[in-house]
Amino acid sequence: MRDVINEPRLKLTWKNKVREAMRRQPVPDPLEHLDFHIRIDAICTAIEAEVVSAAYIPRSPIRFLAEKSKGLCRQLVIPSVKDSLILQTLSDALWAEIRKKAPTAKSFYAPDDHQFSKVVKGHSSEYGPINAWLAFQETIFGFAKSKKYIVVTDIANYYDSISYDHLRNILADYASVREHALDLLIYTLSCMLWQPDYMPRIPIGLPQAHLDAPRLLAHSFLFEIDELLSHTAGIDFARYMDDIDIGVDTIPDARKALRDLDLALQTRQIRLNSGKTRILTEYQAYEHFKIRENALLDKLSDRIQNKLAAKLPPTSERRKVELAIRAGLRRGTFVDGNGGKILKRLINFSRQVRANxxxxxxxxxxxxxxxxxxxxxxxxxxxxxxxxxxxxxxxxxxxxxxxxxxxxxxxxxxxxxxxxxxxxxxxxxxxxxxxxLDHTTNWGFYAKIWILSKYGTENELMKLIETTVSLWGTHEHLSRLVAGTFPRFLKSPLRAKFEAIIQRAASASSIPVLQFHKDLAVGTVGYTAIKNFMLANNTSQPNGISHSKFLMLLSLLGNPGLAPTAVGNLRKVHATALSDAYYSTL
Known part of the structure; x- marks a missing residue:
């Protein structure tokens, strides 16, 4: 087990993947997990010892609903930082071996590169690096021109239908890692399964989370399908996760391909989504994949980048983006096929050129x-x-x-x-x-506290915190958030009351956050540990700083022991944020 879960590998996984993945969770952490980051050596040593001694028990993850369409919601999982790190380290160890045995180069997926810029030519990252998605699209565009018919399909409820028994067997076939590593992987995944009202766990369904690990496993689960399609004569295909597109020359060939594909999937207890399966003619494929629109937007993207690089106002490009959105909505361009992706590109362009x-x-x-x-x-x-x-x-x-x-x-x-x-x-x-916002629900409360921590008064914050201890006191994410509002009370008469509430709640999650802020507000040790982070600017934010970082900045600016030069540097770097009409009065 130590070959897979060890301190150096855990630290590398945290640095290269998990730290940025945790910052991109749908729920912002009040410290951006810096309390974990500055103690990473000790934490990884402890994790290694815990796993090797078979004492590791994953926490129950937090669940979070995200609407797909028409009120139907995807249930996302937000695992703890430690569980995320272990799961990602296990998955990466498997991927290092599995990727060499991929049956074909036509399944376009790669681990997320976690680049800060997640938009390329208006394309937003969805399932990993954007370049993998663009390569998938380019391949489809190629055989959409060379084949008379294109089959477009995906798998019904893919993540929710993946059996852990089948997943384990597939991984064992492709990877040579030791059996106990696979046991730990399945054990960790099973602890993330939804278990309402103490019902027994059924080992089916990968957690959907903003992590590479589940996506890598879901991608690998279909290697058998890649092999089947790559050995089928007379077709061309491309796969991106569970989106599968097949190029054929006749309708009978299309039906046979779908039949064989669906039967192969049934051996793993999954099925094609009949509602999303279509056999398209060359012209229909051209319309479905929005080939013309994508080509036009590629040219528009180049013009925008050239203007911005030359520091010229993109006036004409702004007008084109605004017109394209209005015209596309009027014509129904964005409703079918890849229209939604075209619209998302246009909205990303709107931000670049400041379009209305x-x-x-x-x-x-x-x-x-x-x-x-x-x-x-x-x-x-x-x-x-x-x-x-x-x-x-x-x-x-x-x-x-x-x-x-x-x-x-x-x-x-x-x-x-x-x-x-x-x-x-x-x-x-x-x-x-x-x-x-309903503060009696977990995420209604989270959203309300987050807003009040910038726009509310100390009294408004205190009233909500002290009347909801039973809600947040036992909840990891909520208790971290509450403790993260400490800078709002740093110079307030309510500070002692706030600290007393945190201490009485006795949450293992809130007390370290409170101590982290207190270390920033007194002495120099806290600042020294995060100095480089605090002196960096984030150009993707309107204020050049995240709200979590601004709360840390408040603690530092309230520190009487911080050298005037350090305070001056912080104020200079974050001058834009400190000029915000609301931040400037905190």
């Missing part, structure tokens, strides 16, 4: 296009006048049409990231948003 999105279109995106909410809100938070559409965001929450946790958290994160003017109009809309 009409109020009616903005609200339509938020209410009727759940897959676009995050990218639309990212555009909004970076727009020139975000306050102009704030009433539409409050209306979205008050309307009662949201059915998931992700939408509420996305709103909270975008609202806190935005630079809003401090006036009665903004204050009124924020009050409406806070009213619409």
């Amino acid at each position: 999105v009409d109020d009616s279109i903005f609200y339509d995106f938020l209410t009727n296009w759940p897959a676009l909410r995050q990218v639309v809100l990212t555009w909004w938070q970076s727009s020139a006048t975000p306050e102009a559409k704030l009433h539409l965001i409050s209306l979205l929450l008050l309307d009662g049409g949201l059915v998931d946790d992700a939408a509420r958290m996305d709103v909270a994160v975008a609202l806190v990231a935005a630079r809003l003017p401090k006036n009665a109009l903004v204050a009124g809309e924020i009050i409406k948003i806070l009213y619409a």
Whole structure:
């Protein structure tokens, strides 16, 4: 076991993958897990000893609903940092061997490279590196021109249908790692299964999480299918996760390919999604994959990049993006096939060129296009006048049409990231948003605390915290968040009361966060440990800084023992954030 789970490998996995993956979770951590990061050596040593001695027990993960469409939700899993690190380390060890035995080069997937820029020519990363997705698209475009018919299909409820028994057998065939490593992998996965009301666990269903590990396992699960398709005469194919496209020359060939594919999948207790399976003619494939639209957007992307590189205003490109969105909605271009991906590219372009999105279109995106909410809100938070559409965001929450946790958290994160003017109009809309969030639910509470930690008063924060101890006190993520608001009370008469509440709650998750902030607020040891992190700027944020980092900045600026030169450097680096109308008064 030590060959797979050891301190050097755990540290490398944390540095290269898990740290950034945890920062990209749908729920922001108040410390961006820096408390874990600065103790990584000791933690990895402890993990190695725990695993090798067979004492490791995963925590029950937190569950989080994200709407797919029409109210149907994907249940995401947010594992603890330690469990994420162990699962990713195990998966990477398997992938190092499995990738060499991949049956074909036509299954386009690779581990996430965790680049800070996740948009290339308007394409947003979905299942790993963008380049793998683009290679998949290019292959499809190729045989869409060379084959008379294209079969488009995917697997019904893929992640939820993967059997751990079958997964273990497949991994054992392709990897030579020792059996106990596979045992630990399956054990860790099984502990992440949904188990409502103490019902027995059924070993089926990979956790859907913002980690590479489940995606790598899901990709490897279909290697047998890759082998089948690669040995089928007269066809061409490409696969990206469970999206499978097959090029054929006749309708009978298409039906035979689908029959054989579905029968092969049934041996692993999964099936094709009949509702999404289509046999397209060459022209229909051209329309489905939006080949013309993608080519035009590639050219537009090049023009935008050239203008921005030359520091020229992209005025004409801005007009084209705005026109393309309006015209595409009017013509129904974005409704079928890969239209949604075209629209997402246009919204990403809108952010680059500071294009405007009409109020009616903005609200339509938020209410009727759940897959676009995050990218639309990212555009909004970076727009020139975000306050102009704030009433539409409050209306979205008050309307009662949201059915998931992700939408509420996305709103909270975008609202806190935005630079809003401090006036009665903004204050009124924020009050409406806070009213619409149900703080008796886990993620309603999280979103409310997150917003109040920037826009609320110390009294408002304290009232919510002290009346909900029974909710957050036993919840890892909620208790970390509550303790992370300490900087708001640092110079407040309520500080002693706040610390007493945290101590009485006695949460193993909140006390280390509180201590982390106290170390930043006194002496120099805390600052020295995170100095490089604090002096870095984040150009992707409107304020050049994440909200979590700003809370840490508050603790540092309230430290009387910090040298004036250090304080001056911090103020200089984060001058933009400190000029925010709300941050400047904290």
